[in-house]
Amino acid sequence: MELNVFFNQLFVLGVLVLIGIIARHYKVITVSLKDGLAGIIFNITLPLLILTGISNMEVREGLLKSSLFVLVFSSMMTGLMWLTGYFSSRILHLPKKIASVHIVHTMFGNIVFLGFPLINVLYPGGTGLYYAILFHLVSSLFMWTVGVIILQDNRKKGIRSNLKPLLNLNTLAFALGFIIFMLPIKIPSLLNQPLEGLGKTTIYLSMLYIGAILAGIKWKDAIRSWQAYFLGLNKLLLIPIFGIFLIAVLGRYFSFEPDNLAVSVIILELSMPCMANIVVLARIYGADDEVATKNVFITTVLSIFTLPIIYYLLNYFF
Helix, strand or coil, X not given: CCHHHHHHHHHHHHHHHXXXXXXXXXXXXXXXXXXXXXXXXXXXXXXXXXHHHHHCCCCCCCHHHHHHHHHHHHHHHHHHHHXXXXXXXXXXXXXXXXXXXHHHHHHCECHHHXXXXXXXXXXXXXXXXXXXXXXXXXXXXXXXXXXXXXXXXXXXXXXXXXXXXXXXXXXXXXXXXXXXXXXXXCCCHHHHHHHHHHHHCHHHXXXXXXXXXXXXXXXXXXXXXXXXXXXXXHHHHHHHHHHHHHHHHHHHHCCCCCCHHHHHHHHHHHCCCECCHHHHHHHHCCCCHHHXXXXXXXXXXXXXXXXXXXXXXXXXXC
């Protein structure tokens, strides 16, 4: 896809975010409505987007091999992000409650509310979304285990309690969609049309939700958060560029040729700004939720400029 098409798509998403900001500012989107919007997205429109997107995929040669690559490489990069966050928090001499947020936000990006809609628009057909969901499964596994352990302030919870969020409508939709994809059947068109149409509203609702979140942030305080800029440099540029470099080296010296679509999806997901849900988790587990809020604001704004850079590099190398 040409770079100007990418800019066009980013502009469209930006307009939707701006509408969300204005709607929240004038209280068209209230706090309760914002939370309800997140619930509608996560429990209705996103599962339908996943179900119809996966079940309607075209058969691709080497899909299983590419899926294994996505799972393994996503795990490797998540581990690298943990190391990056840990060492950068030590270099910056961050206090414990801020350091835990810094590490977790380095590891986990806004891959659902921003990543899924963007990838679904850039790579229509379902396969891009399929790879994005695999990345999300790896990320979720790390978040509800390693991430929670890092965030919690001497509060012990069983591993079973932390893993419960992995079993939700989105993972069920992924499993059902994959089963339908593998079987010689399809969702009847009369049923698929309303389900697919409602699923596609995820793009618009997610951008409104992100806008509503950004509108509630004290931006004057956020722009003074120097550690958020350091975090943004690592998360939005250095880590995804290293990922591109690593895959390019593997391809050149070890005759490794992964699916270019799988590579693009992983790198773009790595390039997402900080996960908004970490703000809530930081509050629950006793970490610094104000710092988490600033991280979300700064990295989301910076991603407007960094995502085109990453996308250009992907087009150049792959």
